[in-house]
Amino acid sequence: MMRFIDKINFYDGESKGQNRGRTLVYDIAILLHTIKNQINCPRFLIHDGLFDGMDRAHFIELYNLIENTLSQGIKFQYIMTLNEEGTLNQNFGDFEK
Numbered sequence: 001m002m003r004f005i006d007k008i009n010f011y012d013g014e015s016k017g018q019n020r021g022r023t024l025v026y027d028i029a030i031l032l033h034t035i036k037n038q039i040n041c042p043r044f045l046i047h048d049g050l051f052d053g054m055d056r057a058h059f060i061e062l063y064n065l066i067e068n069t070l071s072q073g074i075k076f077q078y079i080m081t082l083n084e085e086g087t088l089n090q091n092f093g094d095f096e097k
Contacts, residue, residue, distance in 0.1 A: 016053045020051070020053065021058060023050060024050060024058070027045055032074075035074055035076060045078050047079070047080040047081070050080065
């Protein structure tokens, strides 16, 4: 017997993390779509503070996606800022990667 989920309830329906996650997925999808279909558009993406408040697992998965895409010979630039105190090494180390 299969069950289908009709509705997913979130405790905070419009949380910053969810909205930023939607933005991330949408922007990456559009970038890769334009590259795949050879649409004449810029081949870079800039996110300013998009990861603030998001789970670090999303950052690691994005890094893996970008690394995998680049290894296939697809060329583009992804520029982002991290507006957190501390350094990247303190937040995302070899263990997470």
